[in-house]
Amino acid sequence: MRKVLLLLSVFTFLGASSLFAQDRVITGKVTSAEDGSPLPGVNVVIKGTTNGTVTDIDGNYKLSVPESGGTLVFSFIGLESQDIEIGNRSSIDAVMSSDIQQLSEVVVTALGVTREKASLGYATQDVEAEEVTKAKEQNFVNSLSGRVSGVQIKQNNNFGGSTNVVIRGNASITGSNQALFVVDGIPIDNRTGNDAYQTAGRYGYDYGNAASDINPEDIESINVLKGAAATALYGSRASNGAIVITTKKGESRKGLGISVSTGFTVGKIDKSTFVEYQDQYGAGYSNYYYGNDGGPFDDFYDVNGDGTPDLIVPTYEDASYGEKFDPNLNVYHWDSFVPESPNYGKAYPWLAAKNTPVSFFETAYTVNNSVSLTGGNDKNTFRLSYTNYSGSGVLPNSQVHKNTFGFNGSSQINDKLTASVGVNYVNNDVIGRNSTGYGDNIMANFRQWWETNVDVESLKDLYFQTRRNVTWNMYDAGGGDYDPIFWDNPYWTRFENYESDTRNRVFGNFVLKYDINDWLSLTGRATLDRYNEVREQRRAIGSVASEFGINKLDEQSGYQREDRAVSEINYDLFMTANKNLSPDLNLYAMLGFNIRQNSFESVLASTNGGLAIPRLYTLSNSLQENPFPVETLREKEVAGVYANVNLGYKDMLYLELTGRRDQSSALPVGNNVYFYPAASLSFVFSEVANASWLNFGKARINYAEVGGDTDAGNVYDYYLREPNFSGGVLTRARIYKNNPDLKPERSKSFEFGLEASMFNDRLSFDFAAYNTNTFDQIMTIEVSRATGYRYKTLNGGEVNNKGLEITLGGDIIRSQSGFNWKASLNWSKNVSKVIELVPGVENFVLGSYQGGVSLNATVGEPFGVIRGTGFQIDPASGKRVVNSSGYYIAVPDQIIGNPNPDWLGGLTNTLSYKGVSLSFLIDMSKGGDVYSLDMHYGQGTGIPVSTVGTNDLGNDWRLPVSQGGGIKLDGVKEDGTPNDIYARADYYGGVFYWGNSSRNPGELTVYDATYVKLREASLTYSLPKSLLGNAIQNVNLSIVGRNLWIMHKNVPYADPESGLGAGNAQGYLSGSYPTTRTVGFRVDIDF
Structure with a gap:
């Protein structure tokens, strides 16, 4: 701490010493000649000296100059430098041509600091605000899909x-791999809060990302920081990369x-992502399954009273493997x-239903209305x-x-002190x-x-x-x-057994910035993100019994x-310096402190034994005594x-060094302090290259280390309360054994990159290669129950991620007639590998799921592989082996899939002519696997159209084999000869019940x-200003579409992106x- 204070004192002394040289102050604004927009990051220097400054995010600057005047030099990479005489003026504005490198060359980096992109030694990528607002998505994060290389955005279809x-693959085996979101310097909590039953695929609700509370209408710019070197200043929480958002001011x-x-x-x-029902067979499980005279129908009851048993649909079944439909056969439904x-x-x-479950879905709609007020003068500004x-x-x-309310305001209190506040x-x-x-x-x-004979419209009516649970699935109708x-009844489920949730959130910041002199400033910032949430679940009297409540x-x-x-x-105090040490050498430096305080509180309560009064949903309406509520409090502080430090030489060579030291209350004393450094070097070779076609070129390299802690409550053991007994207070030990010797997680990453712009900025690219x-x-791993526990928390495991990222941009057509065609391509490939776990453990189960499959971290394999029963493969032919019944032979505990894509890509095209613009985004993902429980059971119960057909003999699959039915699977018999056996269907x-280990392996419902996808398209028309008058500045009319067309997929009847929700376990439907x-x-x- 003494060293830190000494450094701050030196900075302050240097700043104070320069005050004696001040005579008067020049202010001004630098704007673009193309559209009048402010230009941040422009260097403003007194010619022949090292005295200078840079423009802020609004293009403003102020600079102390000698009383005698002189010349101001305005410069920026790719812009034409300007020399302007000072004279007696106190305000000088500059307009700069920006035909080569425009505003995108200045980016908002870690801690909200604006930096010149040429000086950065790590990968960043901008996304224009318009790209994430036009389609009016409820969760703006979905709009990032396909727009940023190296970022996998997987959006499921849950409401x-x-x-x-x-970003750049899953690195943590049990921790979060989600990117950090930062809004105006405010770290945003992005947890889902889905419980263990939901993430295990049993039941529950997907409550969405908390980052969906960010209002896209307020976004000014988005910058994605991809590697550890880019995010080191944020600490360990940004080790997975950061999405830095700047809002409108x-x-x-x-x-x-x-x-x-x-x-x-x-x-x-999109009907291609839902079941296509077969319409040839109805309710039941076939004649073989029942073995009664009525076949798949019940024939035990005389319904009409004529003394003869009648045919009744087996309403107690939930399959469509029954009798073939026959319009001449009358039955009781x-x-x-x-x-x-x-x-x-x-x-x-006896006919297939006219209205299948497709008719259950309604037309969705969204309405989004937004208004903002903006104003200010040279001292004070606001946006509401x-x-x-x-x-x-x-x-x-x-x-x-x-409903979202936002306010941003700033005030220049005096020449040196500026205050700003943001509240949402x-x-x-x-x-x-x-x-x-x-x-x-x-x-x-x-x-x-x-049952394919059930008409959904009848259930609805x-x-x-009746407002009763009138179901098709009766115990015994006859x-x-x-x-x-x-x-x-599905309508009973939606209108009676519904959930609801309410979240109220406040996040904002307060910032004070004091300019000690032209090149040194001190900033204090406090940020808050807090929300309260209420989640309610209901199960109405008369419903099917199912797991519910705390118990x-x-x-x-x-x-x-x-x-x-x-x-x-968060509390931050940091000092920044930006000074030209000589005409050729620039110094940018930052030194700061951060205190972060996290708190999570929850109370979970439920009824017990059911409800006493129908449709009264209160905890006091419990039939039996309520169980103890589950109360949780977790608090953590990180200091x-x-x-x-960044040194720039001749706007050509940049060396940057970063370091952070954290102390976490979530780790044990002795292991709770960790330091992580980062270093980068970038070389702007276009400054020395003698090539007229090259506008800008830079090579970069960096190395970074990151340390990480854990959630509160993993170090020391604690006990759980139980109901009191005979006046005594009872507690019990948890099944989890904590660890007082935990130490921080660590990661090391290396990155190399190359970026360039050429041919008068008609073509640009950015390439990156990384290894982490x-x-x-x-x-947390399983331990012997002889220890008294089932799980123990410890350090162990190593995961490697390496990959390539390419971003291409180009003006394919740029014409004076007004027609332009711009295109951009993002492509990335990440390869993950589990290097080791803990001694003696070769496989760690991330999640076990219905269908006999699991998602795993297996040593030597990619992260998250799918394990289950696989095919037996004949070594000579490489074909699948069938048994004597014609079914594929299953081999237990095999790796049957890898959920990680081979590569990701996105192609954006924008065609514009005068006031009309057409834009569309094609989003691509190649490879990866997904296991479908929907097909596992759906085919077994005969629901989809893929379960009906004819074999090579021309006979119906569902006929008995003795009558020429069945399916001859592709493969060989156990003796290696071609398969000629017809398996029962x-x-x-039978043959369609994938996953039965005595017949067919689960690998049969693993799909590529x-x-x-045609992810998004928009057509925009900007009205000519000649039609608007003086009061109206701009009018844009747009037609927009999202998820318009799945151009190619291999997963039947589903979207390959579907899943249970966000998290480490992916690849399961x-x-x-x-x-x-x-x-x-x-x-x-x-206006």
């Missing part, structure tokens, strides 16, 4: 669901600026036993905004309402998120366990007519038991509520000191996750929701 954002202007935006979209499901049904007491033809977003999903009773308030209300996974999930019902056995018991009704409070406070090792990971459990294709319009008006 209001989370988005997986991973006020500006000095005449009058009040008003911007109004409105947008409306409608959406329908499920609704024949519902008094309110027009079919009550009637037998009617309000956005209202509302919409519904494709599922009945799914709604979201979000977000209220987010959601009703009707969809359940996920295998449990109480309508999509699991529709995709895995359904009877629910709204015997008079009409209660649901496995599945509720996770099968209950037919119940109510659960969770209250959460999450907060993060850090950081420093950064993360080791000493903090992970005439009953549940490759996709090519269960009850996945279809993609929503949206189109709409947008109007933007500036």
